[in-house]
């Protein structure tokens with residue numbers, strides 16, 4: 001293994017980095033709009049079921065693969081199953097990282113535009129309708145969103161190439177709790193708005209009739225996307241875990257925190273959506289047109305939105321770093337090119353994807369693949385196909401290829417910590433998870449649309 005791969009400073013750093021990888025736009029931007037597009041509470045219910053039954057066990061399994069093999073997303077499979085086709089799971093993950101980063105960087109760029117807007121005082125004194133039209137004018141324009149995408153990829157690139165993870169680690173120790181706090185404040189503001197009843201009903205009272213096969217697929221996709229599972233990120237990160245890191249509790253902590261952030265985001269968004277007459281089905285723009293309305297209602301609104309979008313950008317950054325790292329580590333190690341060169345290859349490639357993803361909100365709006373814009377197609381392909389497929393194969397791999405004794409040894413740190421439901425867990429990943437994911441796929445087969 002090469003020595004210039006990223007390493008984490010401390011035990012807390014490990015947890016924070018993993019939380020940073022998971023918590024990001026997935027919970028704060030994607031989750032609310034998925035809830036909105038998929039009928040509200042019914043989606044939330046399936047999402048939570050998927051998180052507990054699929055998310056947690058798969059995360060533990062990825063931690064196992066990473067720490068046991070101490071290798072990158074593809075290398076780990078090569079180590080554990082040499083001369084087989086299993087590393088394909090890793091290649092699928094690397095490709096997914098690349099594609100996700102392509103559209104994720106666009107939305108990350110949007111957060112920077114809002115930081116800019118807040119600084120220049122442009123977010124105050126507008127009506128709800130203004131926020132919507134302004135956002136649409138911005139996102140559909142050619143130059144600005146691409147510029148911000150480039151800036152965001154540039155920052156990510158700099159961190160990956162210069163290897164300043166330590167700084168990020170230190171920064172996230174302050175920023176992550178700060179983000180959490182500000183989310184809480186915004187939730188409190190939101191639930192004192194007139195639309196609170198409607199908003200919370202939409203979010204929490206399920207209409208079981210709304211649980212369709214496409215809602216189930218979407219909820220499963222959200223679980224994978226939001227927890228960063230099924231594509232090797234967590235394998236890569238776990239390869240840096242210490243031998244005394246408790247893999248089980250780390251997985252539980254990351255999952256709980258991530259779900260909590262998503263719930264807070266939901267509580268923050270939906271009362272406001274109904275108060276300001278915004279469509280819950282607005283799609284990727286939902287958070288960006290809802291939040292400025294809440295800030296408007298607060299004293300020193302611009303200051304709030306400035307702080308919020310800076311923190312959101314940072315949460316996005318800790319995720320883009322992890323995505324970039326998966327692809328860079330792979331190119332660097334697999335093609336034996338210098339790490340800096342690998343980082344450039346990834347950044348340039350991602351930027352090209354980002355340009356198309358960004359333009360698909362404007363000039364390329366009518367260019368569709370299977371009825372989806374480029375942005376939505378990238379999202380669909382990664383979150384709803386590649387990641388669940390990767391997760392399924394990870395379970396099949398460990399279920400078929402790994403001796404249960406070895407699995408248990410690693411997950412209990414050689415017997416020093418208990419694993420109470422080990423047999424249930426082992427049964428889950430060997431049979432239940434692959435079967436469930438397979439069924440959800442089959443159920444949805446042929447319906448390539450939201």
Ligand code: PHE
Nearest residue numbers: 022024025026027225226228
């Ligand atoms: N989970 C991240 C988020 O919610 C996105 C992500 C997906 C990051 C896959 C890394 C890998 O924002």
